[in-house]
Amino acid sequence: MEKTFLMIKPDGVQRQLIGDIVSRFERKGLQMIGAKLMTIPVELAEQHYGEHKGKPFYDNLVQFITSGPVFAMVWEGENVVELTRKMMGKTNPKDAEPGTIRGDYCMYVSKNIIHGSDSTESADREISLFFNDNELVSYNKAINSWIY
Numbered sequence: 001m002e003k004t005f006l007m008i009k010p011d012g013v014q015r016q017l018i019g020d021i022v023s024r025f026e027r028k029g030l031q032m033i034g035a036k037l038m039t040i041p042v043e044l045a046e047q048h049y050g051e052h053k054g055k056p057f058y059d060n061l062v063q064f065i066t067s068g069p070v071f072a073m074v075w076e077g078e079n080v081v082e083l084t085r086k087m088m089g090k091t092n093p094k095d096a097e098p099g100t101i102r103g104d105y106c107m108y109v110s111k112n113i114i115h116g117s118d119s120t121e122s123a124d125r126e127i128s129l130f131f132n133d134n135e136l137v138s139y140n141k142a143i144n145s146w147i148y
């Protein structure tokens, strides 16, 4: 089953949106297989956001993502990468449609409350940066036959 890495950023945690956001993915029919509340070390932030190194917002991004606890998660489901990107909405909340997480909950591009992998390749990379294999739980939900 396809997997993705999702992370509620420090602004989402401070704004007490963990429950709302998790609930949206649960109600969609996706399955959480790993989660932890953690403060990201600067080195890990730099690896995670390596593709943005050199961009004008990079330093602030690393500073922000390490500024307080995040809620890191792995979710599983058919087409989970594309689905969760759609549910998150556009990177800049001003362009994110109402009904999406960024469209409903935030205002500004550098405080856009959630990260989600943008491809299955980046999902694999990000999952292995944040989680050990033994932190991911494979289990069968009885309700799955009503979802698929």
Ligand code: GDP
Pocket (backbone or CB within 6 Å): 052, 057, 061, 090, 091, 109, 110, 111, 112, 114, 115, 116, 118
């Ligand atoms: P994402 O995959 O939708 O999160 O977007 P990107 O991978 O392009 O960028 C990573 C994060 O950097 C975004 O979620 C934003 O928080 C931040 N970011 C991206 N573009 C900009 C920008 O133009 N200005 C600022 N201040 N932050 C940005």
Ligand code: MG
Pocket (backbone or CB within 6 Å): 116, 118
């Ligand atoms: Mg990205």
